[in-house]
Amino acid sequence: MQWVELIEFVLLFAFVTVIGFVAARWQSGKTLEHLDEWGLGGRKFGSWVTWFLVGGDLYTAYTFVAVPALLFGAGATGFFALPYTIIAYPLVFLPVLRMWSVSRARGYVTPADFVRGRYGSSLLALLVAITGIVATMPYIALQLVGLEAVLRSMGFNGGGFFGHLPLLIAFIILALYTYQSGLRAPALIAFVKDILIYLVILVAIIYLPIKLGGWSEIFGAAEDKFDATPAPADGILLNSNNQLQYATLAFGSALALFLYPHSVTGVLASRGRDVLKRNMSALPAYSLLLGLLALLGFVAIAAGTKPITNNATGRPDGNTIIPELFNGQFPSWFAGIAFAAIGIGALVPAAIMSIAAANLWTRNVYKEYVRRDASHAQEAKQAKIASLVVKFGAVVFIVFIDPQYAIDLQLIGGVIILQTLPAVAIALYTRWLHRWALVAGWAVGLLWGMVMLYGIPNPATGRAHFGGSALALGKLNIFGWEPFAGSTVQIYVGFVALAGNLLVAIIVSLVIRRMNVSNGVDETTGEDYHVDEHTENLRPIAGEEPTRPAPVTSS
């Protein structure tokens, strides 16, 4: 047991717990018993809060441990996270504004709410909602993987149920203050998380290269390691087979980023369009952080860091690379701060994700199918309970099932959330794609994506299925037709599945439009997509007086 680290971790954890409970009263409206308040923090976050909230939401603890672990294990291919986060913001800059405006004008809380309003189809909304929940659940479980990597490095490396006990305690505390404070809790805690993370990464990225003899030494050590392995795909540069995979994975991940319900939650919680525009320019500051952090994977190679063996599974856990690097290279007081930063980094996204999943459940399943006349207070109550269920589902996942399945499911989650792109993102611009065509495209994209993922082996770990998201083009098989037979060039599965989805949606739309099938009623108007915080006669937030809400921060 490492006492210095542990005491610091517990103190910082206690500090954010207090913040989490106090957050309920921070800039609160008249009541928390409304989804606008509990689930979207009153829709009034300013530029700074939004920056910390969305940043805390997208750059998760799992990212912090898994991306460097990828570079440590495979080299350049793991660096895709940087181009991914570079293009994500210019890509969503315009659609996100339309999403915010229409949601503000019509009172939408989830992306599925929008789909329901746009197409008058509760079925399409249900499909989008379920896809969102299924994609988010393993993501929450992965935050636990990140948290557990830190706990195991601090000495809590037991087997069986007791090995998971610290994790369970941390999550019960998290569940309680999320239940009480809603989105305000992670919004405030994100400040602490990000300040700690920035501090740790900047120190690590300046101090460690100096200590280890500079970047050329570090890249040299990485190159020696990859040259010595039999695997042809690793190395500090890309090769001719994985360049397409690198670009399509970055592009596909960027497309998927703002389709995830928790990203939409962060966006809808902001006060206005200018807040979002400013954030699209300011959020890349986290990309810089992520890129630097990724390079720590190579630093760990140069420092000779070894992953510790997880006593619960009996395998070396690659995700412990970064905690172990800090353990070996830093004095224990600093390692403790680093561990707390990663640990708190798991809590913020886990809270936001569970709130987003709870909102989806409440708005698009409960209110739609279980209790149509639910009042706002009943909606809020239902969402609070759903957030508890979602979090404990994630804990059960980690405790009783091999965490490897959470990683597999997250891989699948990224592919299936992409399949909601036509119904959510394209629908922001046009209703040309027919609602039944969207259902057909979604089903095809989903099934095909799953089939392709199932067929990908991973020779490095000896797994026959779900071995990764890189599909060799030669394996592409469309009803027996192999357009690229024999090719070893790899491509991202999600990208291929989305192409199939779009193709089906377009063809079915063309056919169905000749048959006079109803395309539903669009309740949104052209003006809805342009409203801003100062627009006259906006729908009141959480049933309050229609005065303009006071901004949370000046910006």
Add this chain to the structure above:
Amino acid sequence: MTSGNSRGKVSGLVFNPWNLLLIVPFIVLLTPIYNMRSPEFIGMPFFYWFQFLIIPVGVLCTIIVFRMTRKVRVDDAPGEVADVDSLDEGSER
């Protein structure tokens, strides 16, 4: 493609040529132009520092688009009532 009604409200698709700047950062998807070792910068292969370099490029593009497409706020006569629920609440301000 800009359309507005008599009250100055915007509707439909609004396109501004400045928005095209948002395409520039996508250069980072063209791996063949930077997948190489040299020139190195403080010991870092071109592959890595080139991608870091595109971060400020992306930031610059989004800032320019933000500045150039900013609308001047119009504070004149109240516009259309957005929805029936707010009819009985009186108008804002």
